[in-house]
Amino acid sequence: MSSLPxxxxxxxxxxxxxxxxxxxxxxxxxxxxxxxTLESVMFRVGVLAGLRSKKLDGKTIGVMVTASHxxxxxNGVKLVDPRGEMLEASxxxxxxxxxxxxxxxxxxxxxxxxxxxxxxxxxxxxxxVYARDTRPxxxxxxxxxxxxxxxxxxxxxxxxxxTTPILHYLVRAINTKGTKDAYGEDSEEGYMNKLSSAFKKLxxxxxxxxxxxxxxANGVGAQAAAELSAYLGETLPLILHNTATTAPGALNNxxxxxxxxxxxxxxxxxxxxxxxxxxxxxxxxxADRLMYYYLDERSQFRMLDGDKIAAxxxxxxxxxxxxxxxxxxxxxxxxxTAYANGGSTKYLSERLPVRCVSTGVKHLHHAAxxxxxxxxxxxxxxxxxxxxxxxxxxxxxxxPSTPAQxxxxxxxxxxxxxxxxxxxxxxxxMLFVEVVLAHKSYSGFEWDSLxxxxxxxLVKVVVADRNIFKTTDAxxxxxxxxxxxxxxxxLVGKYDSGRAFVRPSGTEDVVRxxxxxxxxxxxxELAFRVAGMVYDETGGDLAQRPV
Ligand code: G16
Numbered sequence: 001m002s003s004l005p006x007x008x009x010x011x012x013x014x015x016x017x018x019x020x021x022x023x024x025x026x027x028x029x030x031x032x033x034x035x036x037t038l039e040s041v042m043f044r045v046g047v048l049a050g051l052r053s054k055k056l057d058g059k060t061i062g063v064m065v066t067a068s069h070x071x072x073x074x075n076g077v078k079l080v081d082p083r084g085e086m087l088e089a090s091x092x093x094x095x096x097x098x099x100x101x102x103x104x105x106x107x108x109x110x111x112x113x114x115x116x117x118x119x120x121x122x123x124x125x126x127x128x129v130y131a132r133d134t135r136p137x138x139x140x141x142x143x144x145x146x147x148x149x150x151x152x153x154x155x156x157x158x159x160x161x162x163t164t165p166i167l168h169y170l171v172r173a174i175n176t177k178g179t180k181d182a183y184g185e186d187s188e189e190g191y192m193n194k195l196s197s198a199f200k201k202l203x204x205x206x207x208x209x210x211x212x213x214x215x216x217a218n219g220v221g222a223q224a225a226a227e228l229s230a231y232l233g234e235t236l237p238l239i240l241h242n243t244a245t246t247a248p249g250a251l252n253n254x255x256x257x258x259x260x261x262x263x264x265x266x267x268x269x270x271x272x273x274x275x276x277x278x279x280x281x282x283x284x285x286x287a288d289r290l291m292y293y294y295l296d297e298r299s300q301f302r303m304l305d306g307d308k309i310a311a312x313x314x315x316x317x318x319x320x321x322x323x324x325x326x327x328x329x330x331x332x333x334x335x336x337t338a339y340a341n342g343g344s345t346k347y348l349s350e351r352l353p354v355r356c357v358s359t360g361v362k363h364l365h366h367a368a369x370x371x372x373x374x375x376x377x378x379x380x381x382x383x384x385x386x387x388x389x390x391x392x393x394x395x396x397x398x399x400p401s402t403p404a405q406x407x408x409x410x411x412x413x414x415x416x417x418x419x420x421x422x423x424x425x426x427x428x429x430m431l432f433v434e435v436v437l438a439h440k441s442y443s444g445f446e447w448d449s450l451x452x453x454x455x456x457x458l459v460k461v462v463v464a465d466r467n468i469f470k471t472t473d474a475x476x477x478x479x480x481x482x483x484x485x486x487x488x489x490x491l492v493g494k495y496d497s498g499r500a501f502v503r504p505s506g507t508e509d510v511v512r513x514x515x516x517x518x519x520x521x522x523x524x525e526l527a528f529r530v531a532g533m534v535y536d537e538t539g540g541d542l543a544q545r546p547v
Contacts, residue, residue, distance in 0.1 A: 003122065004111065004115060004152070005152060005153065008151050008152070009047065012043065012147045012148070013044075013107050013151070014104050015147060016040045016042075017103070018040040018100070018101065018102065018107075020102070024041050024096065026087075026092040026096045026099070027506035028359060028360040028506025029076065029078055029361075030077050030078025030079065030087075031076050031077050031078075031095070031099060032068075032074060032507050033076070033509075034073055034075075035067070035074055035141065038075055038076070038141055039144045040099070041099045042141045042144035042145040042148065043144045043147050043148040043151075044099050044101075044148060045063060045095065045098075045099075045145060045148060046128075046146065046147065046149045046150075046151070047111060047148045048091075048098055048148075049061045049063050049128045049148070049149070049154065050128065050148070050149060050153075051111070051118075051126070051152070052079065052081075052087075052091060053124075053125075053126035053127050053154070054121060054125070055118055055120045056081075056082055058124050058125040058126065058127055059127070060082060060129055060175050061079060061080065061082065061127070061128050061171070062081075062129055062130070062131075062170070062171035063079055063080070063128055063129075063131075063145060064077065064130070064132070064164050064167045064286075065077050065131070065132035065133070065138055065145065066078075066132065066135070066164055066220075066285070066286040067133075067135065067285070068133075068164070068284055068288065068507075069257065069284040069285055069289065069507075070252070070285070070507065071251075072135060072136070072250075072252065075137045075138065075141055076507075077141075077145070079091070079095070080168055080171045081171075082172075083171075083422070084168040084172030084421075084422025085362075085365060085422060086361060086365065097110055097114075098110050098111065098114070122152075126153070126155065127154065127155045127156075127174075128149060128155070128156045129156075129170050129171060129174060130142070130145060130156060130158060130159060130167075131159035131160060131166070131170075132160075133161065133164075133219060133285060133286045134219055134223075134245040134246070159188075161220060161223065162188060162223075163220050163221055163224045163286055163288070163425075163426075163427070164287065164423070165287060165420050165422070165424065166188055166191050169183070169191050169420055169425075170187075170191075173185065173190060174186045181389075192227055192228055192231045194417055195228065195417075195418060195420075195427070195428055196231035197417075198415070198417035198431075199232065199236070199431045199434075199435065200232075201414045202414045202415070202418060202435045202439075203235060203434070203438045203439075207441075209235075209434055211237040211238070212237070212238055212239065212279050212281065212430075212434065213241060213270065213273060213274070213278060213280035213281070214238050214240050214241065214280070214281055214282075214283065214430070215241050215242045215255050215256065215260075215266075215267050215269075215270060215280065216240055216287075217242055217252050217256030217257065217259075217282065217283050217284055217285050218247065218250035218251050218252070218256075219245065219283070219284070219286060220285070221284075221285075221286070221287030221426060221427070222240060222243035222244075224287055224427060225240055225283070225287075226243070236434055239273075241255075241267075241269060241270055242255045251285055254267055254268055255267035255269060256282055256283065256284050256285060257282045257284040257291040257381045258284055258289070259282070260282045260293060261305055261380050261458075264303060265301055266301055267282065274294075274295050275295065276294075276296060276298075277297070277443060277444070278294060278295065279443070279444050280292070280293055280294065281293070281426075281433075283426040284381070284426070287426045287427060288382060289306075289380055289381040289382045289426055290306075290309065290424075290426040290433075291303065291305055291380075291381045292304035292305075294445070294448075302444060302445075304444060304447060304448060305379050305381055306377040306378050306379045306381040306383055307341050307343075307344035307377065307453075308344070308447065308448065308450070310334060310340075310344065310375055310377035310383065311344055311348060312433065312437075312447055313375060313432055313433070313436060314334055314351075314375040315351065316436045317332055317373055317375065317385065317412075317415070318332050320412050320415075321373070321412070323404060323408035324412060325400065325401065325402075325408075326394065326398060329394060330372045330391055331371055332352055332374075333355065333370070333373075333374055333375070334353065334354045334374075334375045334376070335354075335356075335357060335367040335374060335375070335376035336348075336354060336357075336377065337356060337357060337358065337359050337363075337364065337379070337474070338356060338359070338503075338514065339359070339379040339380065339458075339514055340378075341454055341456060341516065342497065342499060344379075344451060347450060356474045356476070357474050358474050358475050359378065359506070361382060361424060364376035364377075364378065364383065368385075368386045369386055371386075371388070372388050372394075373385060373387055373388070374386040374388075378424075381424075381426070384420060384421060384424050384428070384429065385419050385421070385432075387416050392416060395409055395412055396413075415435075418431055418432055454497060454516040454517070454523070455518070455522070456514065456515065456516035457514075457515050457524045457526070457527035457528075458512065458514050459513045459515075459527045459528065460505075460508070460510040460511070460512055460513075461510060461513060461531045461534045461535055462509070463510070463511050463534065463535065464538050465538065466504040466505070466509060466510065466511050468480060469481070469502060469534075471502075471503050471504075475503045476501050477501070478502055481537050484502070484533065484537055487533060488502065488533065491526070491529055491533075492526065495518070495522050496519075498516070498517045498518075498526055499516050499517075500514060500527065500530045501513075502530060502534055513527055513530045515530060
């Protein structure tokens with residue numbers, strides 16, 4: 001067994017010293033913080049990705065440099081496992097240990113420990129594919145990452161500037177190439193072709209859809225949406241807005257999926273373009289989240305968030321399974337988080353099995369794998385649909401007994417091609433929504449009418465130390481600080497249809513408070529009163545009271 005190239009690691013690690021005053025944590029979506037502090041983390045992630053690949057016998061690992069919905073000055077990095085899913089949870093701890101080694105000696109010692117404890121054969125090849133979003137700090141951070149690859153001789157493929165879901169797609173496509181599970185051509189063109197041809201088959205014979213406005217958050221989604229639009233042509237006219245990927249400070253600023261969800265209003269830049277009835281949607285900074293909305297006939301903003309998307313697509317899939325004659329043989333289930341609106345949970349659980357898990361795509365993804373067809377969506381618009389391998393076989397082997405059954409099976413098969421099953425994908429989800437709207441002849445209004453959302457409010461609280469907040473029961477209850485949950489329960493009990501919970505964010509240095517109640521004013525009041533309790537519990541700068 002050859003040994004680690006210690007001198008090469010040492011020489012390059014010395015170029016990327018860890019800032020002594022900072023502690024890094026591999027959280028909900030990898031490492032994520034101010035981009036200017038992340039150089040050492042990037043170098044170390046480069047080394048870690050190489051080791052992960054060696055451990056998996058040279059399979060290709062993905063590395064995505066992005067901070068998604070966060071402000072432009074932030075950046076981050078996450079690892080993607082060979083099937084295109086999030087890094088296995090046990091390796092998140094290894095990532096955190098490596099990122100926090102105080103100096104080069106400590107880092108080399110941590111790498112040697114990892115190789116020993118995980119029994120990594122360092123003579124194996126290591127392969128990585130990597131990409132970044134459009135953040136200004138990206139090129140510098142990619143250079144540090146590449147030094148990490150060089151330090152342990154990784155065969156690295158640069159996928160350039162692209163969306164997070166495309167990077168996930170590439171990882172799976174590369175690792176399944178030439179096998180019976182081949183996922184698609186391992187290129188951006190392969191992705192565009194796969195999605196657009198499935199879309200065209202699914203809407204064949206349906207009346208042409210009116211144009212769709214797409215807010216690209218001034219991020220990398222602008223580039224991918226423009227490319228996709230060219231593939232779609234007249235089949236789905238897209239009108240792209242917020243495409244200023246190089247304008248300083250524009251990324252996610254007063255636009256994008258997170259803005260729409262948290263502010264519950266459209267981006268101001270779209271104001272003059274939104275007429276009653278016009279469908280629009282917003283991507284986030286790396287195009288893995290999607291929010292739809294429209295103005296009703298009184299020009300009121302109506303939001304169609306991840307919960308509404310789940311309701312729309314799950315019902316559609318459930319109906320197709322029945323129409324195909326596969327009812328009882330293929331179980332469809334839904335996965336949500338505590339942020340799911342009570343109205344959606346009620347609607348969905350009256351029709352299909354629903355599970356609630358902790359925030360974070362990895363939790364939803366794993367829970368969804370337990371169903372034959374698992375639909376998972378976070379209210380923030382992050383989600384997808386998973387088809388189990390057995391389900392794909394059932395579709396392939398099913399003998400339809402009527403033309404209607406045959407059509408339904410074909411639609412299901414085309415959906416397996418349209419949906420990016422590796423991770424939530426705003427562009428793929430957008431096409432899926434458009435397919436359902438076309439099949440059902442729904443406008444935003446009919447879609448919105450599936451169920452009524454309970455008024456709700458999401459608030460961020462900047463606290464001195466978010467780590468003192470510990471949760472249980474899929475993050476619906478606090479176990480620490482002691483006594484706080486009982487006080488929240490008492491308050492919630494005073495509100496009609498009241499519900500509230502508190503959890504520390506895994507991507508921002510804040511605590512999040514969610515509340516819903518029968519009326520809008522009550523939901524707002526409950527959220528701010530709980531936020532006040534959180535604030536009083538921890539103290540902090542009065543200027544940074546709930547934002
Ligand atoms: C990431 C995760 C999502 C999560 C979101 C917010 O999204 O992938 O699963 O819902 O962060 O997480 P938190 O409330 O812990 O900050 P993204 O789109 O930013 O990568």
